[in-house]
Amino acid sequence: MDLKLFFMAFGMLFLAEMGDKTQLAVFTLVTQYKKPLPIFLGASLALVLVTLIGALFGEVVSRYVPTAYLKLAAGILFVGIGIFVLIEAVPGVLHQLGRG
Template sequence: MLKTIITTFLIVFVAELGDKTQLQTMLLATQSKSIWPVFIGASLALILSSIIGVLAGTFLTKYIPPSYLQNAAGVVFIVIGILTLSGKF
């Protein structure tokens, strides 16, 4: 269980570094008199999106094999990457 927690933490932490959400959060912090409301709001948003991801993954794996979900996620990431590089996303 501890291994799963550490692995999940590291994957999410590295994935979120330098992404547009973190940059937007930094900009909001520069405009706020107190950083705590920005920190609390960003933390709650990440918690909620994580809960949705966990619940959706748990639900989907009841009906779709995990290998199919992994392959689909890979294809979606590639498509998003191509669209981003081409300026259409």
């Protein structure tokens, strides 16, 4: 095993996910449901599977789709998910403001 590559992947993903949407989603779920263990296990499994998909298909896809298009699609998807989360959050925030 190439330990240098292993630690580089670990370090990059650890830093990229710190404070990212994944961590914020887990934080939000735990504050909402107050059950950290099943949320941790579910999120961990999801991250493992998503990373496996990325590792298995990343090189194949990049042979046929230019990197710029992949980045554009990822950005659009990220913004779309952000808009969805905001739309879902607004009624709860308005409700909380009405109580205060």
